[in-house]
Amino acid sequence: MKKIALILGSLFISLGAFAQEDKIVKRSDLKGPAYKNYKPWKHKTIPTVVYTVERAEKVTGPAYKNYKPWRDDSKKELAVVEIGKSERQKLKGPAYKNYKPWKKKAK
Known part of the structure; x- marks a missing residue:
């Protein structure tokens, strides 16, 4: 008994632990050809x-x-630090490759 x-x-x-697992696919979870052929x-x-x-x-000397x-x-x-939010993200092909951030385009 x-x-x-x-x-x-x-x-x-154990069923309760698996029920709370994320459904998001992470690249680190994949192995073999699935890792190699991952499409982000x-x-x-x-x-x-x-x-x-x-x-x-900035604290220096004895105060430090x-x-x-x-x-x-x-x-x-x-x-908040924002990474990847730029105009370059919207570009594709040669325009993405040849993007020059120091040249400001007037819109």
Whole structure:
């Protein structure tokens, strides 16, 4: 009786763990020819939001040596870093290859 309860309990736990698995295809999950022939444009990706400190105070000398980060209660100004949002993303073919960011086009 204990064995049956143990088997059923482990079955429910394992099914619950697999039920919460993501349905998003990650390239790192693939192996062999599927990895080699991966088409990124056929799969949706979740963008990662990256934040950076906009104005960090530079501490030098003895103040740096005695700085305690856990006692720092100053307000941090965070800025979102956007990667890949440019006009070049919209281009295809030779226009993408020959894109020159230093030449501003008047629209």
